[in-house]
Amino acid sequence: MLDITELQRDYITEILNISMGRAASVLSEMVSEEVSLSVPEVDFVQRNIAAEKFDQANVSTMSGVTQSIRGAIYGDALLMFPEEKTLSIVRILLGETLPVESLTEMEQEAMCEIGNIILNSVVSSIADILKKEIMSSLPRFIKGTGCEVFAVETSNDDDLVMFLKVNFGLESQSINGYVTLILNVDSLQDFIFQLNEQINAI
Amino acid sequence: MLSEVDKMNHEMEVESAAPSGRLFEKVLDLSENGLFLVDADRKIILWNEWMVQASSVEPVDVIGKVFSQVFPDLVGKRIELVINTALDMRTASLLSRSLNKSIFPLYYANVGGKKMRIEQSVIVKPVQSDGHDYCMVQITDVTPMVQRESVLRVLAKEAAEGQKAAEGVSQMKSQFTSTVSHELRTPLTSIRGSLGLIASGVMGELQPEVSRLIGIASNNTERLLFLINDILDMEKIEAGKMNFVMGPVDLIVVLKQSIEANQPYGEQYHVRYLLQDGISGIIVNADTDRIMQVFSNLLSNAAKFSLEGSDVDINVSESNGMVRVEVKDYGAGIPLQFQSRIFDKFSQADGSNTRKVGGTGLGLSISRAIMEMMDGTIGFVTEEGKGTTFYLDICLFNKG
Numbered sequence: 195m196l197d198i199t200e201l202q203r204d205y206i207t208e209i210l211n212i213s214m215g216r217a218a219s220v221l222s223e224m225v226s227e228e229v230s231l232s233v234p235e236v237d238f239v240q241r242n243i244a245a246e247k248f249d250q251a252n253v254s255t256m257s258g259v260t261q262s263i264r265g266a267i268y269g270d271a272l273l274m275f276p277e278e279k280t281l282s283i284v285r286i287l288l289g290e291t292l293p294v295e296s297l298t299e300m301e302q303e304a305m306c307e308i309g310n311i312i313l314n315s316v317v318s319s320i321a322d323i324l325k326k327e328i329m330s331s332l333p334r335f336i337k338g339t340g341c342e343v344f345a346v347e348t349s350n351d352d353d354l355v356m357f358l359k360v361n362f363g364l365e366s367q368s369i370n371g372y373v374t375l376i377l378n379v380d381s382l383q384d385f386i387f388q389l390n391e392q393i394n395a396i
Numbered sequence: 397m398l399s400e401v402d403k404m405n406h407e408m409e410v411e412s413a414a415p416s417g418r419l420f421e422k423v424l425d426l427s428e429n430g431l432f433l434v435d436a437d438r439k440i441i442l443w444n445e446w447m448v449q450a451s452s453v454e455p456v457d458v459i460g461k462v463f464s465q466v467f468p469d470l471v472g473k474r475i476e477l478v479i480n481t482a483l484d485m486r487t488a489s490l491l492s493r494s495l496n497k498s499i500f501p502l503y504y505a506n507v508g509g510k511k512m513r514i515e516q517s518v519i520v521k522p523v524q525s526d527g528h529d530y531c532m533v534q535i536t537d538v539t540p541m542v543q544r545e546s547v548l549r550v551l552a553k554e555a556a557e558g559q560k561a562a563e564g565v566s567q568m569k570s571q572f573t574s575t576v577s578h579e580l581r582t583p584l585t586s587i588r589g590s591l592g593l594i595a596s597g598v599m600g601e602l603q604p605e606v607s608r609l610i611g612i613a614s615n616n617t618e619r620l621l622f623l624i625n626d627i628l629d630m631e632k633i634e635a636g637k638m639n640f641v642m643g644p645v646d647l648i649v650v651l652k653q654s655i656e657a658n659q660p661y662g663e664q665y666h667v668r669y670l671l672q673d674g675i676s677g678i679i680v681n682a683d684t685d686r687i688m689q690v691f692s693n694l695l696s697n698a699a700k701f702s703l704e705g706s707d708v709d710i711n712v713s714e715s716n717g718m719v720r721v722e723v724k725d726y727g728a729g730i731p732l733q734f735q736s737r738i739f740d741k742f743s744q745a746d747g748s749n750t751r752k753v754g755g756t757g758l759g760l761s762i763s764r765a766i767m768e769m770m771d772g773t774i775g776f777v778t779e780e781g782k783g784t785t786f787y788l789d790i791c792l793f794n795k796g
Contacts, residue, residue, distance in 0.1 A: 224474065224495050288494050292549060293556040300545050303517060304494040314487050321485070332488045332519055
């Protein structure tokens with residue numbers, strides 16, 4: 195567990211909400227419909243605890259999008275929703291109904307693009323805080339339980355996960371999901387340092 | 397260790413083996429994807445053969461020109477924005493076919509005089525080389541995927557409609573069955589009443605021949621009523637409308653009542669029901685009427701399939717919170733090929749028109765459904781030529 199002050203937490207939440215707003219306006223324009231995105235909560239937890247938290251909160255399988263990130267921080271960024279929520283998001287955004295209970299190839303591709311937009315804007319706001327470059331790979335569609343999803347590549351228990359609750363507002367629905375960034379400890383200390391620098395500069 | 401000279405030679409070899417820029421271009425021209433490269437000034441510096449074919453624009457007409465000049469219609473669109481972020485922030489992006497319809501004006505070579513647009517999925521990736529930033533745009537033709545999914549859409553819709561229609565038909569069928577059954581039962585009941593009165597002689601002494609005919613009419617009326625009641629029960633079970641009032645039931649009392657009620661039936665086959673002696677006070681958790689229905693079914697079956705003049709033994713035993721009731725006949729046993737279908741609807745080992753014993757073939761199917769609803773089980777042990785034992789396992793009533 196990483197202790198951060200209320201002020202630090204507020205600052206990160208604020209910055210992430212601004213970037214989510216940008217992502218939402220891109221999505222709104224693409225689908226010509228009101229889309230809202232917000233981050234009501236930010237937390238830092240260990241990778242394995244994050245996986246447990248994930249599974250406790252969501253009985254069903256999760257699905258979503260992952261991108262690897264390289265540069266100032268090194269790890270994976272994920273956007274996850276309970277599987278049936280992913281289905282509603284894609285189908286509402288594409289404005290279609292299909293009596294099939296899993297995403298088709300093209301719908302998965304569309305979900306990848308939605309995830310790409312959201313994750314890129316989160317990653318770029320983190321890069322802004324760090325004042326360093328972070329590169330991210332192309333999005334990939336994933337599906338599984340929390341433990342499966344978090345067992346990705348960098349399987350080091352010391353890794354910390356930046357855990358963001360995300361609220362996806364579509365039509366009259368409000369869908370809750372998560373964005374997580376798996377960060378190594380060095381990246382995180384750098385992140386906190388830069389965060390303090392900026393807060394002090396205000 | 398390589399000497400300095402060896403190293404130099406090795407480097408020279410590597411250099412000569414490395415493909416030239418021209419070879420790379422040739423390879424890119426063979427690609428089944430559209431590829432073009434944009435530099436930091438937004439100028440297009442590479443345009444592969446796939447792009448030439450699909451856009452009908454030659455490299456000489458695009459190389460060195462800025463993106464917005466080549467694609468004026470795409471200025472301010474998402475594709476231009478992601479090219480900018482790839483160059484400025486080194487971010488990779490995906491533009492899916494579903495959320496971006498036909499991004500670039502690309503077409504198949506004239507097919508029968510028609511211009512057909514290529515369905516596209518586009519990825520944009522940052523590239524760094526020698527301290528310079530570039531952006532690679534790769535276009536994949538997803539037309540086959542789009543066509544596949546439109547077929548899938550039609551099929552999925554048809555399947556859903558088919559399912560809805562089938563549900564409607566099944567509901568109509570069950571409504572029809574229950575209406576018809578009710579309409580049949582009412583007149584049959586009054587026929588049975590009238591025949592009973594005539595047979596009893598209240599309406600006057602009957603000639604033996606008339607009495608025989610009235611007897612046949614009565615028996616067949618009874619058979620029809622049984623059939624209709626069974627069909628109605630089956631219908632109720634399938635519709636989940638059979639209600640159960642579960643509670644403590646004195647098993648032996650109910651068994652004795654069932655035996656008494658079936659005695660006349662047993663007599664027709666010259667069969668005696670023998671209940672095991674010395675048992676009492678076994679309280680099970682059941683619905684009285686329904687458990688009696690199951691007992692009656694097993695008792696009448698046992699009589700029906702017994703050898704004339706034999707006994708039917710009824711035994712009760714208790715273990716692990718369950719009570720087992722066994723009804724044992726000394727008949728022909730159940731043929732092996734029929735054993736797996738015995739609890740199916742309308743099943744009788746002898747399905748021919750000339751079969752010797754009556755019945756609807758619904759009794760055991762109903763009994764099993766009833767036992768399952770009461771958390772019990774029904775089963776049988778049989779030996780051809782020796783007889784069959786049907787058993788019921790019923791939960792003891794738990795006072796807690």
